Amino acid sequence: MPSAHNNTVAVAMSGGVDSSTVAAMLKDQGLDLIGLTLQLWNQRRLAGKEGMPEQVQGRCCSIDDVYDARRVAEALGLPYYVVNEQARFERDVVRPFVDEYLAGRTPIPCSLCNNHLKFDQLLLTARQIGADRIATGHYARNEYDPARGRWILKRPADRSKDQTYFLFGLTQEQLSRTLFPLGNHTKPEVRALAAEHGLALAQKPDSQEICFIPGGDYKQFLDAYLEEQDEALPESAGALVTTRGETVGQHAGIHNFTVGQRKGLGLSGPNPLYVLAIHPDSHQVTVGTEPELYRRTFRANRLNWISVDRPEGTLRVEAKIRHRHEPAAASICLVEDEIVEVTFDEPQRAVTPGQSAVFYQGDEVVGGGWIQ
Numbered sequence: 001m002p003s004a005h006n007n008t009v010a011v012a013m014s015g016g017v018d019s020s021t022v023a024a025m026l027k028d029q030g031l032d033l034i035g036l037t038l039q040l041w042n043q044r045r046l047a048g049k050e051g052m053p054e055q056v057q058g059r060c061c062s063i064d065d066v067y068d069a070r071r072v073a074e075a076l077g078l079p080y081y082v083v084n085e086q087a088r089f090e091r092d093v094v095r096p097f098v099d100e101y102l103a104g105r106t107p108i109p110c111s112l113c114n115n116h117l118k119f120d121q122l123l124l125t126a127r128q129i130g131a132d133r134i135a136t137g138h139y140a141r142n143e144y145d146p147a148r149g150r151w152i153l154k155r156p157a158d159r160s161k162d163q164t165y166f167l168f169g170l171t172q173e174q175l176s177r178t179l180f181p182l183g184n185h186t187k188p189e190v191r192a193l194a195a196e197h198g199l200a201l202a203q204k205p206d207s208q209e210i211c212f213i214p215g216g217d218y219k220q221f222l223d224a225y226l227e228e229q230d231e232a233l234p235e236s237a238g239a240l241v242t243t244r245g246e247t248v249g250q251h252a253g254i255h256n257f258t259v260g261q262r263k264g265l266g267l268s269g270p271n272p273l274y275v276l277a278i279h280p281d282s283h284q285v286t287v288g289t290e291p292e293l294y295r296r297t298f299r300a301n302r303l304n305w306i307s308v309d310r311p312e313g314t315l316r317v318e319a320k321i322r323h324r325h326e327p328a329a330a331s332i333c334l335v336e337d338e339i340v341e342v343t344f345d346e347p348q349r350a351v352t353p354g355q356s357a358v359f360y361q362g363d364e365v366v367g368g369g370w371i372q
Contacts, residue, residue, distance in 0.1 A: 038117075039085065140162070142183075153170065356368055
């Protein structure tokens with residue numbers, strides 16, 4: 001059963017309209033609030049290196065966002081703290097991001113950040129300052145199901161803002177101590193609430209890019225980061241090959257590619273060619289036509305289960321293989337303790353190693369893992 005909580009909640013304040021509105025909403029409910037911001041990355045750190053912009057503004061988790069969060073906390077009369085987690089963010093998110101690309105996979109840093117840093121550190125800090133719950137501006141819902149004795153993560157009312165894909169790694173303990181006040185609201189409603197509460201950032205644009213990659217060019221970031229670390233870019237040049245093993249071109253490194261990519265291959269022909277697979281051992285990149293991008297089966301590891309303790313036998317789900325992918329009907333089956341095989345009813349486009357695979361039953365998140 002859910003444990004009793006005190007009246008103090010730590011609000012994870014990112015400096016955006018969503019978390020700021022959460023703080024205003026919960027204050028109206030009479031809760032004792034404390035504002036917390038995680039300082040994760042120095043946006044000026046790689047500024048000016050080759051290919052990187054000299055100035056960075058308006059990015060998620062930037063210093064501008066910290067100032068915005070502090071102003072909102074002051075306006076609402078909340079105690080406010082900034083927690084410096086830059087070293088851990090680099091260790092648990094940035095460095096794995098770099099290593100995954102260099103290994104020919106396509107990482108998803110927002111899931112890494114939520115699963116391995118944000119919720120863990122926010123709850124730890126909240127307890128240290130007298131709060132036993134946190135509230136975030138994520139668009140998601142959670143509730144306790146007494147029949148199953150489990151906390152259940154659910155998709156929000158505003159499906160266009162659904163962030164459950166990035167939250168599949170949350171534990172039962174974390175779900176039991178997290179509030180998602182925006183789960184039943186749409187984004188326009190949230191902006192209207194922000195305006196009603198007099199929040200100056202009611203119309204602040206949403207951040208759309210990875211917080212530590214200004215300009216959104218991950219290849220330039222890899223070059224700049226490795227240069228800063230005094231590391232050479234690993235040699236991974238090789239051949240572009242077809243599914244029949246024919247060499248059709250050469251490439252400068254496997255980190256330049258992701259499954260489904262069409263541009264930048266340097267190939268011409270009667271039909272467009274796409275990246276089908278990346279082979280880190282041989283440094284080969286397999287290319288093919290659009291129909292060859294579709295797959296019915298894949299495996300995922302590093303699993304986390306939410307609505308079930310673990311699946312027994314074959315379980316029917318809808319599987320989502322990237323943030324903008326519409327969940328598709330599939331069957332999943334454990335083949336090892338930490339590996340599940342996923343079989344779609346209909347082939348899906350560009351199943352990409354390194355991305356998350358999240359499993360749903362209706363609105364409920366069954367669990368998820370990482371595509372091998």
